[in-house]
Amino acid sequence: MKKRFIALLTIALSGLGTVNAQSGDCATMAALAYDDAKAKNYEAAYPALMKVKEECPKYSLATYQYLERALEYKIEKAEQGDKKELVEELIGVWETRLELYPGKTSKGKIYSDIALLKFDNKIGDKEEQYMAFDKAYTEDKENFKSPKGLYAYFDLMAEMQDEGEKTLQDVFDNYDRVFTKIEEEENEAAENLAPLLKKQEEGEDLTTKEEKQIKYAEINLANYSKVKEAINAKLGARADCDNLIPLYKKDFEDKKSDVAWLKNANARLSAKDCTEDPLFIQVSEALHKLEPSAKSAYSLGQLAEAEGDRTKALEYYNEAAELETNKSDKAKIYYRIANNYKEKGSFGQARNFYNKALQAKPSLGSAYLQIASMYAQSANNCGEDAFSKRAVYWLAADYASRAARVDPSIASNANQAAAAYKGRAPQKSDVFQSSKNAGDAISIGCWIGETVRIPSL
Numbered sequence: 170m171k172k173r174f175i176a177l178l179t180i181a182l183s184g185l186g187t188v189n190a191q192s193g194d195c196a197t198m199a200a201l202a203y204d205d206a207k208a209k210n211y212e213a214a215y216p217a218l219m220k221v222k223e224e225c226p227k228y229s230l231a232t233y234q235y236l237e238r239a240l241e242y243k244i245e246k247a248e249q250g251d252k253k254e255l256v257e258e259l260i261g262v263w264e265t266r267l268e269l270y271p272g273k274t275s276k277g278k279i280y281s282d283i284a285l286l287k288f289d290n291k292i293g294d295k296e297e298q299y300m301a302f303d304k305a306y307t308e309d310k311e312n313f314k315s316p317k318g319l320y321a322y323f324d325l326m327a328e329m330q331d332e333g334e335k336t337l338q339d340v341f342d343n344y345d346r347v348f349t350k351i352e353e354e355e356n357e358a359a360e361n362l363a364p365l366l367k368k369q370e371e372g373e374d375l376t377t378k379e380e381k382q383i384k385y386a387e388i389n390l391a392n393y394s395k396v397k398e399a400i401n402a403k404l405g406a407r408a409d410c411d412n413l414i415p416l417y418k419k420d421f422e423d424k425k426s427d428v429a430w431l432k433n434a435n436a437r438l439s440a441k442d443c444t445e446d447p448l449f450i451q452v453s454e455a456l457h458k459l460e461p462s463a464k465s466a467y468s469l470g471q472l473a474e475a476e477g478d479r480t481k482a483l484e485y486y487n488e489a490a491e492l493e494t495n496k497s498d499k500a501k502i503y504y505r506i507a508n509n510y511k512e513k514g515s516f517g518q519a520r521n522f523y524n525k526a527l528q529a530k531p532s533l534g535s536a537y538l539q540i541a542s543m544y545a546q547s548a549n550n551c552g553e554d555a556f557s558k559r560a561v562y563w564l565a566a567d568y569a570s571r572a573a574r575v576d577p578s579i580a581s582n583a584n585q586a587a588a589a590y591k592g593r594a595p596q597k598s599d600v601f602q603s604s605k606n607a608g609d610a611i612s613i614g615c616w617i618g619e620t621v622r623i624p625s626l
Contacts, residue, residue: 195221233265256292264283281302281305320400323347324403330407355393417434418448434452466492470486545565551616560595564613566590566591569587
């Protein structure tokens with residue numbers, strides 16, 4: 170009995186030793202492969218990493234992270250004719266990673282990376298490439314963040330429409346999806362940036378992490394701004410009133426009771442200011458009658474404004490703002506209301522609505538720029554003496570600079586405005602003569618009611 174127990178124990182220990190040996194083999198193989206990858210010796214790392222993937226697929230997520238870098242290196246160095254096999258291999262690595270490590274892998278990012286790889290290397294036809302991006306959008310829109318990927322998603326649709334494979338309406342639908350997603354990402358970046366900019370403007374020290382966050386947010390905002398510009402250029406004449414009006418006019422009689430169709434037509438015509446054609450009036454009135462909404466109220470406000478009835482226009486715009494749930498669209502309405510008040514000289518009311526627009530869309534740099542303009546126009550009225558009057562321009566410059574940082578698309582104009590305002594503000598000699606110092610607070614009176622600190626000059 171004792172001999173049998175010893176034999177069984179020997180077998181058990183032998184089996185455990187085999188398991189440990191296999192685990193040890195994986196650790197040894199991985200360590201050697203990872204060392205080469207860390208040293209960026211990808212030619213040597215690649216076969217070793219592939220062996221780890223094949224023999225120890227669940228050993229570590231790092232295997233797939235290093236393999237991605239190694240394959241991207243090989244793809245970059247390969248001749249054009251040799252790239253396809255490597256591309257398909259990289260796609261396989263990503264797919265395996267997603268399968269084995271779903272909790273540590275972003276589905277939207279993997280799918281958009283796969284789609285971009287196919288797009289860049291011309292794998293498949295336009296429809297297949299488009300559907301790869303569509304998979305990223307439909308299955309994990311939240312993590313489909315790539316600026317280049319979002320542009321390609323729209324670009325492929327526009328190209329297929331040019332070739333007669335898609336309709337103009339298909340292009341518009343895709344444009345709306347992509348543009349909305351970009352604005353969501355811009356708003357997120359601007360929301361993260363706003364408190365850090367305020368801290369920076371007030372002269373507080375930033376941590377290294379916060380400085381990196383500012384840099385990252387500004388890079389993202391710049392990239393999304395470029396993509397929006399490129400997408401609008403690609404949309405081009407497709408969205409001109411000359412194309413839109415015939416497109417919707419031919420279907421109006423059949424669709425005038427179709428709320429979904431009326432909403433689409435109304436939004437498109439409104440966005441492009443195709444408001445002078447009778448079709449816009451017909452669509453807006455039909456929609457507001459069937460289903461009063463933010464879009465229809467806004468359109469009727471546009472019509473009232475075009476007819477010179479500002480009071481009626483503001484009533485409709487306020488109704489639209491209350492009904493609107495989309496933050497970007499709500500910001501657009503508040504911005505339009507603010508512009509109306511600004512044109513009337515009601516600067517306090519205008520600022521109130523510009524700030525509401527910014528609450529809804531923090532990346533709306535033009536709202537900051539408009540506030541800066543109103544402050545500059547009020548400089549002579551909002552200071553107690555010559556120094557404090559000119560100090561208003563520092564405040565205007567701060568708002569213009571903030572506009573440039575949250576909205577790179579207007580950075581050039583905003584930075585020029587900021588420089589002009591600084592030129593009108595007190596200079597170093599003026600500060601010296603005033604017996605004030607950098608960092609001192611200057612209270613600005615009248616409708617502005619803010620405090621500005623003297624900058625270091």
